[in-house]
Each structure stands twice: as structure tokens, then as C-alpha cells.
Amino acid sequence: MRNLVVHGAGRGTSYSIAATDLVKRDVTIRLTNEERVKEFTLGQLGSFLRIKKLC
Numbered sequence: 221m222r223n224l225v226v227h228g229a230g231r232g233t234s235y236s237i238a239a240t241d242l243v244k245r246d247v248t249i250r251l252t253n254e255e256r257v258k259e260f261t262l263g264q265l266g267s268f269l270r271i272k273k274l275c
Contacts, residue, residue, distance in 0.1 A: 223237070223238050223266050224236075224237060225237070225238045225265070225266040238264070238266045
């Protein structure tokens with residue numbers, strides 16, 4: 221699997237292809253009234269999260 225990485229915005233935007241090192245699926249992040257914020261660092265520059273469901 222490869223990802224398209226966007227560098228910049230608008231005119232002069234360039235694109236590159238980055239190999240995916242690790243794909244984690246079915247990861248749950250649970251927020252409660254006591255813990256409303258969670259912070260974490262994504263490993264690579266082109267990393268992203270996809271939010272599937274908000275309850």
C-alpha cells in the first residue's frame with residue numbers, strides 16, 4: 221500500500237508517493253467525561269487518522 225503525500229497548498233503544490241510502514245486497524249480511542257482529551261504523536265510526516273464512528 222502506498223500513500224499520496226501533498227506538499228504545500230494552492231499553486232506550486234507538489235505530490236510524492238510514500239510507502240506505508242504500518243497500518244493499524246480497529247484501534248479504539250475512548251473519551252469520557254473525566255478524560256475529554258487524548259494526545260498522541262503520529263509517527264511519520266504523511267500519517268493520518270480516519271474517524272469511522274462518533275457515538
